[in-house]
């Protein structure tokens with residue numbers, strides 16, 4: 464499989480290209496946006512590895528152009544900037560995955576294999592409310608841009624509510640989302656998970672709240688300052 468590595472750091476290019484070749488990939492390289500555009504116009508690559516900081520501009524502009532043309536080639540973005548804001552921008556631009564420099568080479572190979580397995584129309588989305596974000600692809604919660612662990616059911620609950628901020632979610636809907644149909648559900652099971660998630664959010668200093676609307680369901684809102 465043929466990959467295009469778009470990166471201007473010569474020693475990094477040598478290192479990555481050599482490693483990818485020994486992992487069985489064919490690798491073309493481009494050190495500029497212009498070079499990358501020429502390569503993409505000529506060859507249909509299995510995936511792109513894209514550095515953001517290039518001498519003639521922002522690597523993400525290549526991504527926007529490709530997605531604008533409806534090209535779904537998987538793109539792994541390499542960035543020295545690990546901040547959540549850059550992740551949001553990149554995901555909105557249609558990146559499939561990220562790797563923050565410096566990274567372990569094994570990690571790069573693993574991510575590329577995952578990208579090539581993934582249906583190419585599958586793009587992750589980041590949902591945000593207050594200082595909390597949820598990455599629907601990595602199924603990871605961030606509070607103040609730091610990843611925070613949650614159990615599987617707390618994660619499912621957060622995902623459900625953060626996608627519906629300001630709207631009341633019926634309890635029966637939460638129940639069916641959190642528990643399989645065949646599962647025996649105790650009458651207070653949903654409350655238990657709401658209580659746990661609420662406590663974790665409070666402990667982490669999150670600026671979102673989960674309100675119980677008696678007899679109806681649950682409502683997530685951004686906390687008033």
Ligand code: CA
Nearest residue numbers: 471514516517
């Ligand atoms: Ca660079």
